[in-house]
Amino acid sequence: MxxxxxxxxxxxxxxxxxxxxxxxxxxxxxxxxxxxxxxxxxxxxxxxxxxxxxxxxxxxxxxxxxxxxxxxxxxxxNHLYDLYYQAGVPYKSMRVANPFHQCGVHSLKLYQALEPATWGKLVGRVNGANFAALYGGTAAMGYRGAVLPKGHTWKSYVEFLLKTSPEETRKVYLKKFKSSMDYWMKTGGALPENVIDELEELGSDFERLGPPTNKRKYKQRYEVIRFKDYPDDVPIKNFRLVPSYKRMCITILKNDTSCQYMGFGQTKDELQKKQEAMEKWETFL
Known part of the structure; x- marks a missing residue:
């Protein structure tokens, strides 16, 4: 541009x-x-x-x-790839990107070995960088399966995580979560028929509303369903496709304020903020 x-x-x-x-x-x-x-x-x-x-x-x-x-x-x-290779990093994990992105934070620990000078600057300037390096690829940050604390349901765990989040961050999540609940419990969402069959086998409570009426071309048979209650957990193979409080927990643990893990795209406000930031920093070039 x-x-x-x-x-x-x-x-x-x-x-x-x-x-x-x-x-x-x-x-x-x-x-x-x-x-x-x-x-x-x-x-x-x-x-x-x-x-x-x-x-x-x-x-x-x-x-x-x-x-x-x-x-x-x-x-x-970029000869960083040479260092990746020497460090034994599998080629599928060789990514040069923002280390604090939800998909890249698990590789933050590599900075310590590959770019120690940069790592020193990160620790000095970014709160939580060392924690993310230690636990970025674990359940503590939503990877390798989130673990439900004793005495909690996934819904109560969501409430706990939101209470312990900064106010502005909490507002962002609450807005996205409400949108998800309204969508799945009022409008209804389209899912592949094989996923719907799995939900029926689990005894999930939902209505079948028939094929989608939009113009999108699906590669397999889809049907729109509407949940009567927002599910707490949905232990099926295609877990990420289906709404649940567990999916909300993982989203928070990943620090995924855009809620991409839940299938959200960027909103107009988010795109506008991105554009404003780009225009602001463009003046410094």
């Missing part, structure tokens, strides 16, 4: 290389005909703003393909 405005050009194309091997959602995003606004009829494109487009011409390379290209053509790359 900044480059586009600085050069005062008519259109800007941003070439992006992603590996669809990492995620089926990525593959769908660049190949599906009805995914998002694009440049003309080019599937592997995405409009960022009025005259700025992302293009994803390279999305089907495997992990091995990338490193063959690096070796054969002597391409430049």
């Amino acid at each position: 900044a480059f586009h405005r600085e050069k005062e050009v008519v259109r800007t194309a941003v070439l992006v290389g992603i590996r669809a091997q990492e995620s089926l959602n990525r593959y769908n995003a660049v190949t599906c005909e009805e995914t998002f606004s694009r440049f003309g009829t080019t599937n592997y494109s995405h409009r960022i703003s009025q005259d700025v487009f992302n293009f994803y011409p390279m999305y089907d390379w495997l992990f091995e393909d990338i490193w063959r290209a690096n070796a054969k053509f002597e391409l430049d790359y």
Whole structure:
């Protein structure tokens, strides 16, 4: 965006290389005909703003393909990956990203071994960095299964976690949680029929409202259901698809204020705050 405005050009194309091997959602995003606004009829494109487009011409390379290209053509790359390899990190876990992101915090401990100088700065400036490094990949922060304390239901545990959260954070969670409860207990949500069958076997109390009426194209049979009571726990294979107080607990433990674990996307307010922050820091460049 900044480059586009600085050069005062008519259109800007941003070439992006992603590996669809990492995620089926990525593959769908660049190949599906009805995914998002694009440049003309080019599937592997995405409009960022009025005259700025992302293009994803390279999305089907495997992990091995990338490193063959690096070796054969002597391409430049982030040599942190060399340190990852020397430290014995599996290639699926070799990520260079924000260490405090909900999906990256479990690898925070690697900074101690790979970048000790950076680690020293993190500990000095970020409250809880050392705790996250010690427990980021454990149940203490919602990984490897959350453990229910004695004497609690998942609902009462949610209430406890909210009471011990900062006021602003608590308000964010309460708003998202209320939205989830209204959606699943008033409107109803679509789930795959095999998941609904599992719920019936568990004796979950819900109404079947028939097939979805939206225009989305589903790859398997879905049906809309509406819960009579918000479930405390749903011990099924596709746990994350179904609402429950346990899912709320894991969301809080992950410090996931955007509630992506529960299937939420970013709201207009969150996107606006992000845009304002980008514009603010752009002036410092």
